[in-house]
Each structure stands twice: as C-alpha cells, then as structure tokens.
Amino acid sequence: MPRFPEHSPDADSLSDRVFGAAAPSAGRPPEPVYRLNVGDTYLQPLPAARAEAQLAAEHPQLHGYSPVQGEPVLLDAIAKKIERRSGIRIERPQLQVMSGATSGLGVVVTALLSPGDEVIVPSPFWPLIRGIVRFHGALPVQVPIFHRLHEPGFDPIAALEAAITPRTAAIYVNCPNNPTGQILSDAQLQAIGELAERHQLWVLCDEVYEDLWLGEQAPPPSFSHAALRERAVATHSVSKAYGLAGARVGYSHGPEAAMEPIRNVQTFFTYCAARPMQLGAARALSEGDSWLDDARARYRKAAASVAEGLGLPMPEGGSFCFFDARPHVGKDVAAGGAAAEFLARAAAVGVMLTPGLSSGEDFGDWVRLCFTCIPQPELEAAIDRLQPLMRGGDR
Ligand SMILES: Cc1ncc(COP(=O)(O)O)c(C=O)c1O
Structure with a gap:
C-alpha cells in the first residue's frame, strides 16, 4: 500500500505520452512543425455550438x-x-x-x-x-x-x-x-x-x-x-x-x-x-448537418491526399492513416524498432506522428498519422516532407 510520498502503482500503468511524438533523430526540425500525432480538427465548430454563443x-x-x-x-x-x-x-x-x-x-x-x-x-x-x-x-x-x-x-x-x-x-x-x-x-x-x-x-x-x-x-x-x-x-x-x-x-x-x-x-x-x-x-x-457535410468533404479530401501522397490505402472512416513503417526504414532496423526510427526521421523533417505501440502490443513497427488536425495546404506541406521518408528504405 503506497504511503506518502509514494503514489498508487496503478497510475504508473498510465501515461500522458501515449500520443507522444519522438525527438528528431538529429538537429533542429524545420519550422513550422506539423503535429499530426493528436486526433483533433482545425475546424471551428458551428457558430451556434461554440462556447461564446451560450449566454x-x-x-x-x-x-x-x-x-x-x-x-x-x-x-x-x-x-x-x-x-x-x-x-x-x-x-x-x-x-x-x-x-x-x-x-x-x-x-x-x-x-x-x-x-x-x-x-x-x-x-x-x-x-x-x-x-x-x-x-x-x-x-x-x-x-x-x-x-x-x-x-x-x-x-x-x-x-x-x-x-x-x-x-x-x-x-x-x-x-x-x-x-x-x-x-x-x-x-x-x-x-x-x-x-x-x-x-x-x-x-x-x-x-x-x-x-x-x-x-x-x-x-x-x-x-x-x-x-x-x-x-x-x-x-x-x-x-x-x-x-x-x-x-x-x-x-x-x-x-x-x-x-x-x-x-x-x-x-x-x-x-x-x-x-x-x-x-x-x-x-x-x-x-449541424450541413456543417458536418462540409467537414466530411474536407476530411475526405485530406484523407485522399495522404493516401495518394504517401501511397497508403484510403481509410474508410475516422481521422487517421495507420501504416507499417518496416518497408520505409530499411533492413538494418531491428524488428520492433521501425516505428521509433520512422518517427524520429519524421520529427527531423518537422512532422510529429504517433507510435503504433500506443494502439496495441503488436504494433511496435507501425505509425499513426492524423489527417484532420491541420488545414489542407499545411497537410500537403507535411506530406511533401514525408514523401522522401516513404521512399526511404535503405538510405
Ligand atoms: C475511438 C475513440 N473513442 C473515444 C475517444 C474519446 O472522445 P472524447 O473526446 O469524447 O473523450 C476518442 C478520441 O480520440 C477516440 O478516438
């Protein structure tokens, strides 16, 4: 039983870094940094639904x-x-x-x-x-x-x-x-x-x-x-x-x-x-039905740009693409280490992604990317930075 100043061991099984981004493999990343690691949206909600509209x-x-x-x-x-x-x-x-x-x-x-x-x-x-x-x-x-x-x-x-x-x-x-x-x-x-x-x-x-x-x-x-x-x-x-x-x-x-x-x-x-x-x-x-139709159309375009730009399958729904990083990091990287390597390379070009391990013990080599969290032009800039890493393999 923990006593001051110790805390509950249960709290150690949790972490505030599950969506965490890797440190860049070397040097300072270029600005701006694109944070595609947390599932959110850049869109402002329907005006009537906003905090400031409630009086x-x-x-x-x-x-x-x-x-x-x-x-x-x-x-x-x-x-x-x-x-x-x-x-x-x-x-x-x-x-x-x-x-x-x-x-x-x-x-x-x-x-x-x-x-x-x-x-x-x-x-x-x-x-x-x-x-x-x-x-x-x-x-x-x-x-x-x-x-x-x-x-x-x-x-x-x-x-x-x-x-x-x-x-x-x-x-x-x-x-x-x-x-x-x-x-x-x-x-x-x-x-x-x-x-x-x-x-x-x-x-x-x-x-x-x-x-x-x-x-x-x-x-x-x-x-x-x-x-x-x-x-x-x-x-x-x-x-x-x-x-x-x-x-x-x-x-x-x-x-x-x-x-x-x-x-x-x-x-x-x-x-x-x-x-x-x-x-x-x-x-x-x-x-909010028409707001939602518009949001969905934007997200569809965003998903298609990521899928096409990075050569990934088009997701059927949600806000993410999830892919196995092994083919993109080269054979020298040990099993279970591909995501860490890919995340570090992505961080070095200023794009933050989520480690697949956060989504299950079998996904140590996988990476998650959110396509709804930044506007389309910025997303396209992030894709441009990631493209060379997808061709990466043995660099
Ligand atoms: C699958 C899934 N369930 C639940 C949630 C939590 O949603 P909320 O923001 O309402 O807590 C999320 C948020 O990312 C999610 O992806």
Whole structure:
C-alpha cells in the first residue's frame, strides 16, 4: 500500500505520452512543425455550438449544475439524432450524457464490469481504451484484427472467439476504427452480436467516428445491428464530428438495465457534463448537418491526399492513416524498432506522428498519422516532407 510520498502503482500503468511524438533523430526540425500525432480538427465548430454563443442572459443558471442525466434540450437532440441516423427510437431512461467519451467509457466499464473481468479489445485500438479498462480494474485482452480484415482467409470472428475465456465479460467495438479507419461490414457486426449473445457478453460500442465515414454512403451505426442492440452500450461524442473536443460532451445509451448503474456511477465521476457546452452540443446535433457535410468533404479530401501522397490505402472512416513503417526504414532496423526510427526521421523533417505501440502490443513497427488536425495546404506541406521518408528504405 503506497504511503506518502509514494503514489498508487496503478497510475504508473498510465501515461500522458501515449500520443507522444519522438525527438528528431538529429538537429533542429524545420519550422513550422506539423503535429499530426493528436486526433483533433482545425475546424471551428458551428457558430451556434461554440462556447461564446451560450449566454447567461438566455439561460438562467447557465453556470450551475445540470441534471445528472443531462440537459433536457440535449437529451431531446440526442434522441432525434439517433432516430434520424439509425431509425431507432431511444427512450429517455436509456440515455445518459457524459463528460466526453473518454470519461463516458470509464463510467461504462466501472458500472458494468468487476475487477478481474476480461474485456476483448480488438487491435489496433484507440490509445486510451487499454488504460481505461485497466484503470477500472478489468483486464484488456488484445486481439489483432483491424489491420487484417482484408487478408484472404482471415476470420476476425474466429479470432475474437478464440480469445474468450470464462472471465470475459465484454467486447469493445470501435467502428470506424481509430487508428486504421476500417469499418466493419454489416455481416461482421451481426456476427459480433451473435458471438456476444452466445457467450453472454456486453458489447461496448465506441461510436465516436460514426459520422466520419469517407465513402459514398453513411454505414449504419454499429449498435443498430439487430444482434447488438439489446446488449450494446453505445458511447458517442461531439468531439470528432462536430469539432467540439474541448467541450467534453459525449453520451451513452443502451438497455435500461445497464443505464441505471451507469447513471449511478456517472453521479460519482463528474456528476454532470459542463452545462454551457451541453447547450452548445444540443445546437450542434440539431442544426449541424450541413456543417458536418462540409467537414466530411474536407476530411475526405485530406484523407485522399495522404493516401495518394504517401501511397497508403484510403481509410474508410475516422481521422487517421495507420501504416507499417518496416518497408520505409530499411533492413538494418531491428524488428520492433521501425516505428521509433520512422518517427524520429519524421520529427527531423518537422512532422510529429504517433507510435503504433500506443494502439496495441503488436504494433511496435507501425505509425499513426492524423489527417484532420491541420488545414489542407499545411497537410500537403507535411506530406511533401514525408514523401522522401516513404521512399526511404535503405538510405
Ligand atoms: C475511438 C475513440 N473513442 C473515444 C475517444 C474519446 O472522445 P472524447 O473526446 O469524447 O473523450 C476518442 C478520441 O480520440 C477516440 O478516438
């Protein structure tokens, strides 16, 4: 048991550097430095959704607590958005506003799982999910699938099923996936639901990129698949689609049996999300469709420039490209060291990227690049700097 001045060993399993950038291999990088290591956007949100648009004169108690479940106007906007997007009608008791999806997923894990429970976490994954699961006493079980989905003969459902043990309590499903941008097919999502049904598991759907699809048509949100619906708790956010990451507003919904304990736990986490930003989020959800169409068109162009410029596959959704750095660093670099080498070379040309290891133990040679965080001309300048490294090989 730690005593002053020591701290909890659990805190050592977490780090504020998961998105961390490497130091340049030599010398000072050129200016400006392009930080493509954190998943954010350069776009300003819809004017009506911004912090400065929420006025105390219009909202008495603007700076007071809001109800734990969430501001009624936001709860209505969420229910309407879900119905518009998926055709599913969500009743009030099934909804809970969260202080962003990071905190929201922590609340969900704490409410539904017990210490020692295992959570299947398909990898590569969003860098914070492993720590969230661990920090709340459960054990993340990494199953590499997203980078293999198009591999002939690879069966992701069999891979997931092979990782299930009597201690497995849940599967985390993030689609579109951070970092690969992969979108699971209807058949794959349906099969994950059936798998969860067979093994009596919760499904923790992470829907934060549901609106950032880059193909022709919106895929149905994962929770909306019939086999998932009754056992899925889906967590969403206004951070990604609406450019409101600093607002810290998200929401979860699921069966009432799950939402009651979730609401109880939320009361003890942050009590409520920031009221002014809940009001802003309500405006984004109800009035932001054309803002979102425009953002998606910009992101599609950004993704296409990275894919074309660096010779990578076009991501299907999300904000990232994720690639194996081995072919780009040359044979002399030891296995597991390719990402560190590539990151250092990228840092030397003033481009910061994320190490793949943050997305799972199997990705020590991989690198993540965010294409939504800087405007198009700057992104193109960053691509120009990275291009020689992609041809890199044995330099
Ligand atoms: C897959 C995934 N889930 C959840 C989150 C957290 O979102 P929020 O900003 O709402 O905490 C992120 C943020 O990067 C993410 O990529």
